Amino acid sequence: MTKTIIAALSVALGLGLSMSAGAAETTLAAKHGPMFPKETAWAVKDQCLKCHQSYEVLGQRTANLVPNPHINHLGAVNCTECHKADKPSRQPELMCNECHNFKIVKKAAK
Numbered sequence: 001m002t003k004t005i006i007a008a009l010s011v012a013l014g015l016g017l018s019m020s021a022g023a024a025e026t027t028l029a030a031k032h033g034p035m036f037p038k039e040t041a042w043a044v045k046d047q048c049l050k051c052h053q054s055y056e057v058l059g060q061r062t063a064n065l066v067p068n069p070h071i072n073h074l075g076a077v078n079c080t081e082c083h084k085a086d087k088p089s090r091q092p093e094l095m096c097n098e099c100h101n102f103k104i105v106k107k108a109a110k
């Protein structure tokens with residue numbers, strides 16, 4: 001089992017590196033390959049977090065974004081509310097905008 005996960009991780013990483021040069025159309029599912037959890041599977045969020053650790057860790061990775069999509073009053077919602085399997089991996093849909101009207105902006109570098 002551990003071997004499978006490590007193999008899948010390196011596949012995902014390899015794809016990530018080779019496609020980062022302007023492959024805007026790569027879907028989130030394609031980017032992850034066979035290890036991507038099925039949308040309908042039970043507790044999808046927990047499956048994502050097996051590799052992506054926690055909302056705290058993700059929040060640190062997007063700390064330069066306002067509002068921070070991973071730290072907010074909704075708490076730990078399902079990742080796929082925003083990250084759609086069939087959409088480009090770098091363009092999540094901001095479900096916050098069911099109620100708000102946010103545009104995510106990058107903080108200016110200090």
Ligand code: HEC
Nearest residue numbers: 008009012013016032035037047048051079080083089090
């Ligand atoms: C088997 C491990 C694994 C699972 C399960 C997994 N991921 Fe990933 N994911 C990775 C790796 C490895 C990367 C590339 C390195 C990174 O950005 O962390 C990645 C990258 C990403 C990225 C950045 C994409 C980009 O183009 O830079 C997003 C968004 C993402 N994952 C969301 C999810 C979501 C949502 C789920 C659950 C539906 C999920 N991941 C499940 C391993 C996984």
Ligand code: HEC
Nearest residue numbers: 048052058061069077078079081082090092094095096104
């Ligand atoms: C409210 C919407 C939302 C939710 C829910 C959400 N994300 Fe994100 N996520 C974003 C946005 C927006 C970005 C920044 C996209 C970009 O600019 O590439 C992002 C970026 C990422 C990245 C790339 C971070 C980097 O280093 O650039 C990963 C990995 C990721 N999300 C994983 C997840 C996982 C796993 C979950 C569930 C535990 C999750 N996200 C839940 C909106 C969301």
Ligand code: HEC
Nearest residue numbers: 067068069070071072073074094095096097098099100102
């Ligand atoms: C179901 C509706 C709903 C959703 C979805 C929602 N919010 Fe909110 N949010 C509210 C309400 C209600 C308030 C409090 C009223 C106000 O101050 O506008 C609020 C307040 C806020 C505030 C402080 C006030 C402000 O506008 O600056 C922030 C920041 C915020 N939300 C971020 C988010 C983020 C980020 C998401 C997505 C991850 C999100 N919200 C999703 C309803 C929602």
